[in-house]
Amino acid sequence: MKWFQKSSATIRIEPHPKPLKIGGKETVLDVALSNKLDIGHTCEGMGSCTTCRVFVLDGDAGPRTEIEQERADERGFADNERLACQIKPIEGLKLKLP
Ligand code: FES
Numbered sequence: 001m002k003w004f005q006k007s008s009a010t011i012r013i014e015p016h017p018k019p020l021k022i023g024g025k026e027t028v029l030d031v032a033l034s035n036k037l038d039i040g041h042t043c044e045g046m047g048s049c050t051t052c053r054v055f056v057l058d059g060d061a062g063p064r065t066e067i068e069q070e071r072a073d074e075r076g077f078a079d080n081e082r083l084a085c086q087i088k089p090i091e092g093l094k095l096k097l098p
Contacts, residue, residue, distance in 0.1 A: 009089040013037060013054070014096040022089040028054065029084040032097075039097055045085035050075060052084040059093035 008023035022031050032039045040051025047067035068086040
């Protein structure tokens with residue numbers, strides 16, 4: 001599937017029971033926090049702490065940012081292990097909190 005980013009999207013973040021509509025420039029972390037999901041964010045979205053880790057269950061989360069790639073390499077992340085503060089909502093993306 002070709003990666004692309006739209007200005008708005010509907011995604012799922014388990015264990016939230018409903019699809020979440022997202023628009024604008026929000027990250028997945030922003031969306032998770034605004035929907036009261038229990039997700040870490042010690043560095044406040046700077047991409048350095050990795051407490052906002054999520055797993056991609058379905059869909060394409062797009063390429064890693066440079067800082068996310070550095071953290072992934074350091075910590076041996078699986079391909080579907082991503083940082084919520086570094087990814088943008090993409091239509092149909094389905095994620096799960098650890
Ligand atoms: S909030 Fe720290 S890496 Fe995402």
